[in-house]
Amino acid sequence: xxxxxxxxxxxxxxxxxxxxxxxxxxxxxxxxxxxxxxxxxxxxxxxxxxxxxxxxxxxxxxxxxxxxxxxxxxxxxxxxxxxxxxxxxxxxxxxxxxxxxxxxxxxxxxxxxxxxxxxxxxxxxxxxxxxxxxxxxxxxxxxxxxxxxxxxxxxxxxxxxxxxxxxxxxxxxxxxxxxxxxxxxxxxxxxxxxxxxxxxxxxxxxxxxxxxxxxxxxxxxxxxxxxxxxxxxxxxxxxxxxxxxxxxxxxxxxxxxxxxxxxxxxxxxxx
Amino acid sequence: xxxxxxxxxxxxxxxxxxxxxxxxxxxxxxxxxxxxxxxxxxxxxxxxxxxxxxxxxxxxxxxxxxxxxxxxxxxxxxxxxxxxxxxxxxxxxxxxxxxxxxxxxxxxxxxxxxxxxxxxxxxxxxxxxxxxxxxxxxxxxxxxxxxxxxxxxxxxxxxxxxxxxxxxxxxxxxxxxxxxxxxxxxxxxxxxxxxxxxxxxxxxxxxxxxxxxxxxxxxxxxxxxxxxxxxxxxxxxxxxxxxxxxxxxxxxxxxxxxxxxxxxxxxxxxx
Numbered sequence: 001x002x003x004x005x006x007x008x009x010x011x012x013x014x015x016x017x018x019x020x021x022x023x024x025x026x027x028x029x030x031x032x033x034x035x036x037x038x039x040x041x042x043x044x045x046x047x048x049x050x051x052x053x054x055x056x057x058x059x060x061x062x063x064x065x066x067x068x069x070x071x072x073x074x075x076x077x078x079x080x081x082x083x084x085x086x087x088x089x090x091x092x093x094x095x096x097x098x099x100x101x102x103x104x105x106x107x108x109x110x111x112x113x114x115x116x117x118x119x120x121x122x123x124x125x126x127x128x129x130x131x132x133x134x135x136x137x138x139x140x141x142x143x144x145x146x147x148x149x150x151x152x153x154x155x156x157x158x159x160x161x162x163x164x165x166x167x168x169x170x171x172x173x174x175x176x177x178x179x180x181x182x183x184x185x186x187x188x189x190x191x192x193x194x195x196x197x198x199x200x201x202x203x204x205x206x207x208x209x210x211x212x213x214x215x216x217x218x219x220x221x222x223x224x225x226x227x228x229x230x231x232x233x234x235x236x237x238x239x240x241x242x243x244x245x246x247x248x249x250x251x252x253x254x255x256x257x258x259x260x261x262x263x264x265x266x267x268x269x270x271x
Numbered sequence: 272x273x274x275x276x277x278x279x280x281x282x283x284x285x286x287x288x289x290x291x292x293x294x295x296x297x298x299x300x301x302x303x304x305x306x307x308x309x310x311x312x313x314x315x316x317x318x319x320x321x322x323x324x325x326x327x328x329x330x331x332x333x334x335x336x337x338x339x340x341x342x343x344x345x346x347x348x349x350x351x352x353x354x355x356x357x358x359x360x361x362x363x364x365x366x367x368x369x370x371x372x373x374x375x376x377x378x379x380x381x382x383x384x385x386x387x388x389x390x391x392x393x394x395x396x397x398x399x400x401x402x403x404x405x406x407x408x409x410x411x412x413x414x415x416x417x418x419x420x421x422x423x424x425x426x427x428x429x430x431x432x433x434x435x436x437x438x439x440x441x442x443x444x445x446x447x448x449x450x451x452x453x454x455x456x457x458x459x460x461x462x463x464x465x466x467x468x469x470x471x472x473x474x475x476x477x478x479x480x481x482x483x484x485x486x487x488x489x490x491x492x493x494x495x496x497x498x499x500x501x502x503x504x505x506x507x508x509x510x511x512x513x514x515x516x517x518x519x520x521x522x523x524x525x526x527x528x529x530x531x532x533x534x535x536x537x538x539x540x541x542x
Contacts, residue, residue, distance in 0.1 A: 043325045044315050051517035054314045154425040246322035
């Protein structure tokens, strides 16, 4: 299908907002030679409380924007979009598309020793049941416990990474899952790695926290290697960031998050 | 300008989501004979963290949808849209358009005795400074203290109206404003009336809570009366609810909120 050499083309990554930058960070680390076009849907964030139909429509629109930038593959860095839209996107578009659910599920299934895995995510992701199904497909002896945590995203966006109230909210949400004696907890939303400190404290350090960003980066590398799409030409390449709301605030937060290097932030207006 | 008799036409009301139903409730009470077309932008909620430019674009699109339903006036029930888009909408559209800021400011200025008013709202509403300017225009002796409370909307949407954590979050946000010895607090977001119990408890019952919904309904009545646009024909008239995301969840929540009577909920998809 790939008639031309697309290896010089960028990797497309999208998320409902900022959260997907955790994936960009890992891609930078594992594939420092690749160029990324990132789309953050900041004018319509969050996705986690919206319907599947709406998430599919938004995701489809974003992939079309990324295709205009000639991406060679697409990473759906948002857990909600991965849960609800990935299958449709894969059917509709003719390029490799990866989500974050499978890599996260695979890692959790590999690290659990007592076969009890917890999943925390947005309401839509939990409702989709995708993580649980994928894990049980991998190993039917694993028991999965899911818990939606709708206040975690606003708490992260408020910057309360280590606030007393965040500890209490976490304590409240994780109470039941803690009783189940899980040894592995999937952070099923790209915002949650920012609460790792709180989550470790509440769950205890014996519980492994699985954040799929790293796994996703490794899987992207695998796909590009297999399809001979790894960028070979060395030399400078700047990522492009596209957002649907005002670019300045995104740029400020992205700079802080990625530690600099965010030069090109452009706004996309849906028509 | 009004050449035809538009009195039989409905009143258009819009909000980023469900919150504007507090205004619908008051309109039902004060103008039981009127028909309402309500638009809830549930596919793009919330507005309170987004840029002015985006809020203006969304508001303009919604007014166009309402005009297709031949509304005789528009009520911007969302505080963020009232703060950031009202002036533009008034310039662009040729029908009476009311926001919620002025009625709320007017009421607060009327009830304060010590001329110290607090305002709690979303980040965008506070940043716009609209409430404070309007109050000082009404009475330059009044001092205004504003506090953004970004976690209140998610707490309401989580249904934690009376949760211990909600008390703590409120205690945190209101600490400074409480020290200012205000006697009047404007609830500058349509979600906040659902936290009245918590807010009374945290602020003390001597502080008056001003919720603009009732004032807005009275102002709508005044405008319609002046322009001879009050509906005169008696008889059944069903409100129409339009939402941009999936209608069923909205219907369920709206039924609970308004105590029934929500029959027609339709979905609008932006093209």
